[in-house]
Amino acid sequence: MLLQLWGLLYSSYVRFWLKWVVRLLTGKCELQRVLHGQKEGARRTLGIEHSLGSSKNKVLRNALHVDEAEVEKCVKDVMKEKKIEQKDIRFKTNLHISLLQITGYKKLYLNVENLRKVPYDSDNEEHEEQLIELWNLLMPHENLKARITKQWCDIGFQSDDPKTDFRGMGLLGLVNLVYFSKHYTNEARQILSRSNHPKLGYSYAIVGINLTEMAYSLLKSGDLKPHLYNVVSGLPQMEHFHQFYCYLVYEFDKFWFEEEPESIMHFNQYREKFHEKIKGLLLDYDAVLTLGDKKKP
Incomplete structure (x- = not known):
């Protein structure tokens, strides 16, 4: 019960204020810290996935549900929402890669699932x-x-x-x-x-x-x-x-x-x-x- 209460408090209040304090100290939002602080791969993309998924901002949350063709526009929308300069090529490139991995994983699962649903047909x-x-x-x-x-x-x-x-x-x-x-x-x-x-x-x-x-x-x-x-x-x-x-x-x-x-x-x-x-x-x-x-x- 105590753990559940702490989880609710953290997700609702504590995390918000911690992010605010860290941004004040570093001058960078959470997405910037993850994308600039982690090497390419799972650490970075899982960090981005968690940050976007736990955000109260609709634009950021929706970034997890775009398809491949929408990724480039989505990156620009996120940067605009977080007031990150469009000329920050490093941020733009890294976020683009992570969003491709995230949307690609979901698409791969659907493709695998579709193949699994095809029954073997001896007449085929x-x-x-x-x-x-x-x-x-x-x-x-x-x-x-x-x-x-x-x-x-x-x-x-x-x-x-x-x-x-x-x-x-x-x-x-x-x-x-x-x-x-x-x-x-x-x-x-x-x-x-x-x-x-x-x-x-x-x-x-x-x-x-x-x-x-x-x-x-x-x-x-x-x-x-x-x-x-x-x-x-x-x-x-x-x-x-x-x-x-x-x-x-x-x-x-x-x-x-x-x-x-x-x-x-x-x-x-x-x-x-x-x-x-x-x-x-x-x-x-x-x-x-x-x-x-x-x-x-």
């Missing part, structure tokens, strides 16, 4: 082509005997027809699996081989789809902001989401074998432990979770 030629591409990337020396076959279990699907395994994450699950296999082919084949371990093995494709859900939930919750704001100086794209997914697949395989679970029956327990580990890493405002130089030239 493009869907089928991606599924066959996944097989060819992972099993280049073995031909599929039929479209519906137990061979799919060899790459970690649960049934003779993989389409049933994509229900939770829709086409997003397949796109992620194909992306990793295409851009990190050697790593994907090595991990597939390791997943067949007699004691520590797991279903490669099913786990891959599960990790798609993890990447999606981290994006949806906003936990992925530090990573994306550090990696992308502008608008985050679907490519950056796929790259983060690849990081999860690679790191989960290492984690699984380091933990040495008693059996696959404990998967959910270790999956949650891995999830908490990743969320912990993302609490660092300097987080950059990528595979780096493992990507094919």
Whole structure:
């Protein structure tokens, strides 16, 4: 109760007067202090996001909800509202970058969500082509005997027809699996081989789809902001989401074998432990979770 009361007092009164005193002492508003005092990346953009979101000024609050085409005008409006000279190029450039990152993150989430909502359709030629591409990337020396076959279990699907395994994450699950296999082919084949371990093995494709859900939930919750704001100086794209997914697949395989679970029956327990580990890493405002130089030239 006391904490709630303090939070209400701080947001309503204390924060306003603290900002007023600091501006009086420094001659700079909060936005200027953040943009000039923090290095480019998550620290700066998260600071801007918090400052704009907690402002009582409608123009500043609305800056968090503009689309890409409105960012330049929005920057000018904010500078006018805060009486910051338009010739302050440093402020203008830095705020423009941060607003692009903020609006880009929201747009990326919508794009990922839209792809997740697309169900796998075996009558869709493009869907089928991606599924066959996944097989060819992972099993280049073995031909599929039929479209519906137990061979799919060899790459970690649960049934003779993989389409049933994509229900939770829709086409997003397949796109992620194909992306990793295409851009990190050697790593994907090595991990597939390791997943067949007699004691520590797991279903490669099913786990891959599960990790798609993890990447999606981290994006949806906003936990992925530090990573994306550090990696992308502008608008985050679907490519950056796929790259983060690849990081999860690679790191989960290492984690699984380091933990040495008693059996696959404990998967959910270790999956949650891995999830908490990743969320912990993302609490660092300097987080950059990528595979780096493992990507094919």
